[in-house]
Amino acid sequence: MRIRLLLILVMALWGSAFASSKAAVAEVPHEVAGFLRFLGGTLVLLVVLRAPRLPAAEVPRVAGLGMVGVFGYNALFFLGLSLAPAADGSVIVPMAAPICTVAVSVLLGRVRLSGMRSLALFIAVTGGIVFFVGIPDTGDSRLLGDLMFLGAAACWSAYTLLGAPLLSRLPAATVTVYATAAGTAALGMVAVPAFGDVRWSELSLEFWLNQAYLAALPTALAYVLYYRAVGQVGPTTATSTMFLVPAFGLTCAWVVLGESIAPLQGIGAGLMFAGAWINTRPTVDDSVVPTAESGGVVVEDDSAAVDSTTRSDELNPSADSISSAADSLRAS
Template identity: 40%
Template sequence: MSGKPEGSTGRIYLLLVLTTVFWGSAFTASKVAVASVSPTVAAFFRFGLGALFMLLILRLGKRETRNIPKQFRGSVILLGVTGVALYNLFFFWALHFSKASDGSMIIPTMSPVITVLLAALWWKEKLQRSRLVGLAVALAGTLLFFSGILMGDGVGGGERLIGGLFFLLSAICWAFYTLYGNRVLKELDPFPVTAYAMLTGAVLLGLFAAFDLMRVSWSSLEPGFWINQFYLALFPSVLANWFYYRGVQSVGASRAAMFMYIVPVSGVLLAVALLGERLTLVQMFDSLLMVLGIWLVNRRGESSPAGKLANRSVPE
């Protein structure tokens, strides 16, 4: 994509709000999916369908560049392995053990923090004091959040902790995907990169799911299951990415990133409303610390490479 998309600022802001709601809803909708099929099958359905949608849009759209140059194909494959296949294997395994609301707090808040830490190690970028404070606050909130899981609130404490750790692994995968993808997106249109990375990840997820696919009771899958899968594939996976990139190109990465603070809020609210989940008062406080931490990380570091990457480091 080149240039800025047409449209008023109000319309772009609406698209960004929809993006955060779609991404937040993915936690609840994915939790519903793993109630009917195994985590590997649920991940494959979501991103197999998502890849088909993206490739169809890519093929029908009038785009100057639809193919990936040879020198970048290995990089795009690596993005598919880390940002789609591994991220979603950990994500759906986590949902099998834990609550959707846990993921909606851990992943959106920890991904930017881990991105900044990896950027500091990778690029040797000096961390300013305000960002160090933000990292400390976010990490403190995360540790307290996990301690709340360990103490238990009547919802599978041991298994829920395993799920929380899988969510954390997902956040690490997404942080790597963000850092490495930044090199590729400097040279290529983000839409085909995302489409082919999703296709790569979907193929790998299909291999992981091959055995479980043979055990699926297809006749027991109700229409609601398939509606949920199509929603996951189209809205959080395809439209949300498209809307977000339009927002970044129209109002800039820093302003667009401010909307990402809505993701954990929308995720938790939807999990409470649709799944009957709840956070304890202590975990609500811990969640606020996590959100405050990533705000502090981004507030002073938006002009730096790591700051810009942290702003973009929100899972799809």
């Protein structure tokens, strides 16, 4: 129960990040907005977690994870925000990510789909088509932006799946710090050419406060809590809570930016939600192929495909400090 409450907190923070990031993109180029968010997030992580030790043999894997989940995701995410409403992104990314996770798990042989889950995949894909067909005719930029959001969702799914095996060997804090640092370095290289387009002296106090919020909460705290959850309940269960992000994201986009989605898009979003929800529910007739990541343990629910001997204190020595930070945030 406790870890699921932390996941809800993570989804609330990520939902708010769509509107906050859209506000940042309105003042600086999208490359710069993405880099500033994760530069601040990396610094916060390094200060709070004190640069945990990373074995040299794991450096390439963790760096590669950062290229996919931090650089790849955010390059597409912030580009999408510069082209399409934050409301679209708050639906596409969290709805598509769980579907991608299940689909890739099937292709890798980790999960055998039941008839119900196959039907759910069809429903979700149909919902995605309806959502894109329902995009208002406001030019090609919105469609292109929504496609960028779809690519970002694929990157996030890969980030989740590739990160799970690492958590059987490394603390969640270590993976998060160095994956974020690697991805941020790549974002910085892309952002440097756009620095000349920024009127730094004219940026408002609200802009910098927004950047501080994005760095400390949706980035630093949320990423650590998310990976802690993946290590304890598995990637599929963790991504299934992303169904909460659209509710938080659409609410923030409406309150902060005055955005909304079209009625036909709402129908498509509902179908995607239904399909994604069914696909991440445990079913009696699903069978999971044991893998190295699951410690060879055969389980009925793929969300439990984490070594039963792996405990939260082994995965994350700093779990107490992270939980304390989360408790403080909830208290405020």
